[in-house]
Amino acid sequence: MAHGKAVSTAVSAAAAKAGSPTAGAPPMFRRMALIGIGLIGSSISHAARRAGLVGEIAGSARTPETVETAKRLGIISHGFASAAEAVRGADLVIVCTPVGVCGRVAQEIAPHLAPGAIVTDVGSVKAAIVRDMAPHIPAGVHFVPGHPIAGTEQSGPEAGFAELFDGRWCILTPPPETDAGAVAKLKLFWERLGSHIELMDANHHDMVLAITSHVPHLIAFNIVNTAAHLERVTDSEVIKFSAGGFRDFTRIAASDPVMWRDVFLNNREAVLEMLGRFSEDLVVLQRAIRFGDGETLQTHFADARAIRRGIVQAGQDTAAPDFGRGKPAAATSDATAERSKR
DSSP states (O other): OHHHHHHHHHHHHHHHHHOOOOTTOOOSEEEEEEEOOSHHHHHHHHHHHHHTOEEEEEEEOSSHHHHHHHHHTTSOSEEESSHHHHHTTOSEEEEOSOGGGHHHHHHHHGGGOOTTOEEEEOOSOOHHHHHHHGGGSOTTSEEOOEEEOOOOSOOSGGGOOGGGGTTOEEEEOOOTTSOHHHHHHHHHHHHHHTOEEEEOOHHHHHHHHIIIIIHHHHHHHHHHHHHHHOTTSOHHHHHHTOOHHHHHHHHHHTSOHHHHHHHHHHSHHHHHHHHHHHHHHHHHHHHHHHTTOHHHHHHHHHHHHHHHHHHHHTTSSOOSGGGGTOOOHHHHHHHHHHHHTO
16 A cells, blocks of 8 residues: 555645635636536536536536436536547546446547546446556546445436535545646545545455445345245335335445446456455354354344444434435435426
């Protein structure tokens, strides 16, 4: 992690030199290009406009319908059918596509990137992003991979809202040769979107996220499908008798299937290692249940409870009933509609 510390020191110095933005100051970026306009891309747009960080916003998406929706909602001011068109003249390019296509996107946009532009992404796998994107980024363009640790189970441009990143972490994983000034500028951008920032080595990031995000999602996908496939339980009973634990699993399992397919295929080694450790710990609990070892069960449960309290104390969730997610469907729909108007 020596590289991470060195980059962090250089970035801190560059950020201090940049100073805090002042009222009435020009935007940080003249033109931002969003490649992909789903939950994360649209939320970046809302948050960047809230803070006055960009002059204009261009965007491209896989379907013309998504581009038109993003324009109608004011998420982008200029919509394009291709990523190559969207990045022309942009001094900030944010790739918000599934991890599996980021390399192809980088290859497409490379000839059209402006000198001095910053290119970043939002994928939850970072080593594969560096591997697939970095070779295509031309000299004079700054590549700073990123991962905002924020999201909901919703998707599409209508799902975005400015507060998504408030109080959440965003991890930046710049390669060793990355210009410290570019890293500092992107760090400041994410801070003004509302995020806390951590600089990290890409491989270390993938190991951390494997246990904090990727494996939990895999477990959620699996347990929901297991319940649905049990012959003695009908689909209606699974839904009717969903208790809090299973209900939260279904919330996680509602996440974008394409995005998560690419996450697991591109973070294979770290996920498999964490799954191995999880399986070993699960065997301990299995044996404790089989042999009536209540002390072991209680110790494991108490340790897990302490972790939960630590997460709440760190401000990464709330201790409210239903973890703050118990709003009626009508209220949630109204809130989503209101966010879309912004």
